[in-house]
Structure formats: C-alpha cells, structure tokens
Amino acid sequence: MDYSCQANYRLRSNKTMTPMNPPKSSQQPSCADPTDTSLSVQQARDAIRSALQPIEDIELLPLRSALGRVLGVDCVSPIDVPGHANSAMDGYALAGTELPTQGTRDLKVIGTAFAGHGLSAGCGPGECVRIMTGAPMPRGTDTVVMQEHVERLDTQQVRIDARHRPGQNVRQAGEDISAGVRVFQAGHWLRAADIGVLASLGFSELRVRRRPKVAFFSTGDELRSIGETLGEGEVYDSNRYSLYSMLREAGVEIIDLGVIRDDRQALGSALTEAAARADVVITSGGVSVGEADFIKELLQGVGEIAFWSVAVKPGRPLTFGRIGEALFFGLPGNPVSVMVTFRQFVYPALRSLASGHWPSHLALEARAAVALRKRPGRAEFVRGILERDGEAGLLTVRPAGAQGSGILSSMSRANCLVILSAECEGVAEGEMVQVEPFSTTL
Numbered sequence: 001m002d003y004s005c006q007a008n009y010r011l012r013s014n015k016t017m018t019p020m021n022p023p024k025s026s027q028q029p030s031c032a033d034p035t036d037t038s039l040s041v042q043q044a045r046d047a048i049r050s051a052l053q054p055i056e057d058i059e060l061l062p063l064r065s066a067l068g069r070v071l072g073v074d075c076v077s078p079i080d081v082p083g084h085a086n087s088a089m090d091g092y093a094l095a096g097t098e099l100p101t102q103g104t105r106d107l108k109v110i111g112t113a114f115a116g117h118g119l120s121a122g123c124g125p126g127e128c129v130r131i132m133t134g135a136p137m138p139r140g141t142d143t144v145v146m147q148e149h150v151e152r153l154d155t156q157q158v159r160i161d162a163r164h165r166p167g168q169n170v171r172q173a174g175e176d177i178s179a180g181v182r183v184f185q186a187g188h189w190l191r192a193a194d195i196g197v198l199a200s201l202g203f204s205e206l207r208v209r210r211r212p213k214v215a216f217f218s219t220g221d222e223l224r225s226i227g228e229t230l231g232e233g234e235v236y237d238s239n240r241y242s243l244y245s246m247l248r249e250a251g252v253e254i255i256d257l258g259v260i261r262d263d264r265q266a267l268g269s270a271l272t273e274a275a276a277r278a279d280v281v282i283t284s285g286g287v288s289v290g291e292a293d294f295i296k297e298l299l300q301g302v303g304e305i306a307f308w309s310v311a312v313k314p315g316r317p318l319t320f321g322r323i324g325e326a327l328f329f330g331l332p333g334n335p336v337s338v339m340v341t342f343r344q345f346v347y348p349a350l351r352s353l354a355s356g357h358w359p360s361h362l363a364l365e366a367r368a369a370v371a372l373r374k375r376p377g378r379a380e381f382v383r384g385i386l387e388r389d390g391e392a393g394l395l396t397v398r399p400a401g402a403q404g405s406g407i408l409s410s411m412s413r414a415n416c417l418v419i420l421s422a423e424c425e426g427v428a429e430g431e432m433v434q435v436e437p438f439s440t441t442l
Contacts, residue, residue, distance in 0.1 A: 038309035041379045047306050048320055048349050054356035057210035063198060066190050068251045069208040070355045075184040080174035081200050085137040089169045092150055092158060093141040094128040096166025104161050113138055144169035187355045212353045215274035216243055216282040217257035238408060239284040239338050246342050250350045268298050275323035285333030295330050303328060311378045311422060314405035315341035334405035340381050361436045366395035372427040379422045383414035386435055386442060397435050
C-alpha cells in the first residue's frame with residue numbers, strides 16, 4: 001500500500017449542503033427573544049457532522065514530533081515487549097520446584113545477572129542466581145524471590161522460606177505487547193504514553209495524518225491591533241488572540257489573515273483567499289443583522305449556507321456553510337460568544353476532520369452553590385467556577401461573575417461551563433447541574 005502524501009489534497013464533498021430551515025432576513029431572531037426558529041444545539045452539531053470528510057493526507061514524522069498528531073495507518077508491533085523473560089525485582093532467581101512447601105531451604109548462589117547482561121551458566125538443583133530488576137532470567141529459573149525476603153547466610157548461600165509461589169516476580173516475554181498485535185489503530189490521537197509505547201517497539205518515524213489548515217480573520221472597522229492607539233469607539237481585537245490560542249490547542253495549522261474592514265470587496269477577497277488556502281475558514285463578527293454585517297450576504301454569493309442561527313446563549317448568530325471545498329464558520333463578534341461557540345461547535349469539528357471521530361467533552365455533575373436564573377427556549381452555557389467542597393467532598397459550581405457576552409474576563413476567571421438545556425426554567429440553589437470542565441485539574 002502506498003502511504004506517500006497526496007499533493008494538493010483538499011477537503012472534498014460530493015454533497016450539496018441543504019439549508020436547515022433558515023429564517024428569512026426580515027424574520028431573523030433578536031438576541032433578546034426567548035424563543036425563535038434557530039436550530040437546537042444538537043441539530044447544529046448534526047448539520048456540521050454531516051458535512052465533514054476526514055483528512056486523509058499522510059505525513060512521515062520523527063517519533064518525537066508526533067505528539068498530539070493522528071496516526072494515518074495502523075501500528076503493528078514488530079517485536080515482543082519485553083523481548084525475553086526478566087526479573088521484576090532485585091532478588092534471587094531459581095526454579096519454582098526449589099521453593100519449600102514448609103520450613104526453609106538453603107540454596108547456593110552461583111552468580112549474578114544484571115540488566116542487559118545475561119548469565120551464561122544454567123541454574124541446577126539446589127542453586128539460585130542473584131538477579132537485578134530487568135535482567136534476563138537464567139536458564140533453569142522461572143521464579144524470583146525478592147531480596148528483602150531472603151536470609152543471606154554468607155556470600156554464596158541464602159535461605160528462603162515457604163511463603164512464595166512458583167513464577168512470582170517475573171515479567172514474561174510479550175507480557176506487555178506481543179509481536180504482530182495491532183497496538184494503535186489509524187485515527188488514534190497520540191499521547192505522551194503512546195510515544196513511549198512506540199519507542200519501546202523501535203519506531204523511529206510515524207505516518208500521521210496532515211493537520212487541518214484553518215484560515216481565520218476578524219471583521220469590523222472598530223477593531224485595532226495591539227500597539228495601535230485607540231480612537232473614539234475603537235477596541236483592541238481580542239478575538240483573534242483567543243481564536244489563535246484555541247486553534248493552537250486544537251492542533252491545527254493556522255493561517256492568520258488579520259483584521260478585515262467592513263467593506264464588501266475586502267471581505268469578499270478575504271473569504272476567497274482563505275478558502276483557497278485552507279480546509280476551514282473562520283471569521284468573528286459580521287454575521288448578525290446589522291447594516292454593516294456583510295459576511296452572510298457574501299457567503300450566499302460565493303458559497304453555501306447550512307444554517308445561520310443556533311438557539312444557544314451566548315452565541316446565537318453562528319453561521320455554518322461552505323466556500324468552495326472549505327468549510328466555513330462565522331462566529332459572533334462578542335468575545336465570550338466566540339469562545340463558547342468555538343468550544344461547542346468548531347473544536348469538535350476540527351478534531352473530527354483530523355481523526356474521523358467526533359469527540360465529546362467531559363461532563364460532570366456538580367451542586368449549584370447559588371440559584372441560576374433562566375428562561376426556557378435556548379440552551380445556555382454559563383461560565384462557572386467549579387470547586388470541591390472540603391467538608392462534604394462534593395463538587396460545587398457558581399457563576400464566574402457577570403454573564404454578559406462581552407465580559408471576556410468572566411471566561412478567564414471560569415474553569416468550566418454550566419450546561420443548562422433549552423427546556424430548563426432555572427436552577428435552585430443546591431440542585432445538581434451538568435458542567436464541562438476546561439481542564440482535568442481544579
């Protein structure tokens with residue numbers, strides 16, 4: 001089978017996107033509406049998943065460079081690990097038949113076996129071998145008695161008692177991995193332990209899938225880059241930095257196209273360029289119903305729209321579609337909305353593109369430390385602070401301050417999202433809620 005890279009591979013789809021009941025422009029929902037015709041969170045995820053086609057390009061990388069990458073082919077073990085029976089302890093190797101069933105037995109020490117250096121002499125009746133951890137088991141031995149359980153009589157004689165069993169403290173050949181076994185399947189995300197396992201099998205290089213290429217830019221005449229002087233009504237563009245950081249965490253190849261002004265021609269050129277260079281195009285801002293929000297209008301001209309509104313707070317004005325062969329995500333302009341919609345929709349899509357598997361966020365149950373107000377109609381993701389109650393030992397969660405979609409500091413203070421379903425009518429203090437931690441530590 002030829003695993004060489006295929007030049008100029010692009011994300012391909014022979015399907016035409018079917019818009020999922022998009023509302024007419026005059027009927028578009030306001031962010032203040034409790035209900036609307038927007039897609040549910042699950043409907044939006046299903047629409048995204050149906051448009052994905054995993055990347056199949058293969059690259060050859062040194063083992064040390066493969067951490068966080070996706071295997072492109074199955075990895076089959078060429079050897080047994082360990083390659084020979086060896087001692088799991090510092091102690092004395094002997095035949096299991098030499099173990100006393102009662103009382104004690106004295107054995108003669110005929111030599112010492114070290115890791116990496118076997119003992120040429122075999123072990124006969126009434127004999128044993130001083131052995132170190134990892135050393136090959138000498139001929140005629142199948143059991144190790146740890147040194148703490150042996151009485152040394154002199155330099156050449158030891159005494160053992162009847163508390164041991166045949167075969168103890170020995171690592172058998174192939175006990176960890178046997179030759180010919182498929183160790184990892186294509187599509188597997190490589191973690192630190194996996195790199196160690198593959199090193200133990202002698203792999204110096206790995207065939208991995210190419211990382212998704214993601215082009216992104218911000219839109220808005222009010223945005224200024226760091227280092228520029230702010231004028232009246234202008235703000236620094238935080239979304240590009242948040243997006244860049246989240247894309248780094250997602251393990252993709254990043255193409256940063258900067259800030260594009262609110263101009264139809266400039267935005268159209270930027271979308272076309274981005275789609276030509278990337279598998280996925282992401283914008284922030286320009287997807288709501290304002291007079292200067294051109295992204296959706298331009299996308300209808302150069303691509304296809306699957307949906308442009310999701311019943312979620314924050315982040316309702318989320319657009320998903322395609323420009324040529326590139327997938328498109330139009331994220332809202334508010335900083336928190338950008339981060340929440342990226343986590344809930346974009347991140348799993350990128351992981352699925354890379355591996356073929358849609359991931360699930362870790363969800364835990366925690367007790368609400370305070371009441372949470374909510375109206376039914378939209379799913380809500382509340383920025384929360386997850387803590388462990390020292391007395392009860394239970395997880396508790398409380399809001400990380402004000403929940404406005406422009407209050408980015410609340411996202412920085414938070415260590416989780418509290419998930420409130422569209423049907424939820426609020427949470428009383430002490431009720432159990434579902435949370436998604438940002439990391440595995442508190």
